[in-house]
Amino acid sequence: MSSSNPDWDLEQLKRDIHGERVGRNNTFCCDFCEVQISLEEPVMYDIVSVYDLANIEALSNPPKGWILDAARCENCEVDAVEPKTDGWKEAVVLFSIAESNGILSADASELTLIDYSPGDEGHHPPSIPLSALTTPGGVSMARWGYLKTLLATTAVEHEQFDVYRDMLTDMEKESTD
Numbered sequence: 001m002s003s004s005n006p007d008w009d010l011e012q013l014k015r016d017i018h019g020e021r022v023g024r025n026n027t028f029c030c031d032f033c034e035v036q037i038s039l040e041e042p043v044m045y046d047i048v049s050v051y052d053l054a055n056i057e058a059l060s061n062p063p064k065g066w067i068l069d070a071a072r073c074e075n076c077e078v079d080a081v082e083p084k085t086d087g088w089k090e091a092v093v094l095f096s097i098a099e100s101n102g103i104l105s106a107d108a109s110e111l112t113l114i115d116y117s118p119g120d121e122g123h124h125p126p127s128i129p130l131s132a133l134t135t136p137g138g139v140s141m142a143r144w145g146y147l148k149t150l151l152a153t154t155a156v157e158h159e160q161f162d163v164y165r166d167m168l169t170d171m172e173k174e175s176t177d
């Protein structure tokens with residue numbers, strides 16, 4: 001995480017996400033556990049930029065640059081991009097939410113960077129069903145950092161979720177060995 005890294009430009013990141021709409025119908029909820037998030041304090045967000053993901057680029061035509069991926073409530077906060085996913089530029093950041101005429105948007109003018117992962121670092125992305133790539137929010141599942149929190153908070157049981165859980169356990173073992 002250094003400014004000499006050509007892959008890394010914090011000001012560009014801020015410009016990309018500043019003013020992006022957040023929330024739905026004037027309420028703002030955690031993207032993992034759906035608890036309502038207070039707008040009084042800066043909010044934690046996973047933000048991402050596609051670096052090298054041929055499948056996803058072909059099927060979902062993601063926007064260029066940084067995009068807001070998932071809001072985290074206090075219970076779902078993390079202190080790092082963990083595990084990192086190869087092919088995505090990922091960051092965990094804090095910024096305020098602005099409200100104007102009932103419209104909520106990201107105010108990235110003061111942004112705190114918690115952690116950053118370059119596009120060419122991390123684990124091979126989890127394989128996700130093609131159908132997920134075409135559903136809203138489905139692309140998020142192609143990142144381990146998203147899946148890890150999702151699997152920790154979901155009550156849904158699914159065979160594939162157990163496969164992911166096993167893979168995450170193996171990654172954690174690798175990193176502590």
Ligand SMILES: [Zn+2]
Pocket residue numbers: 030031032033034035072073074075076
């Ligand atoms: Zn949450």
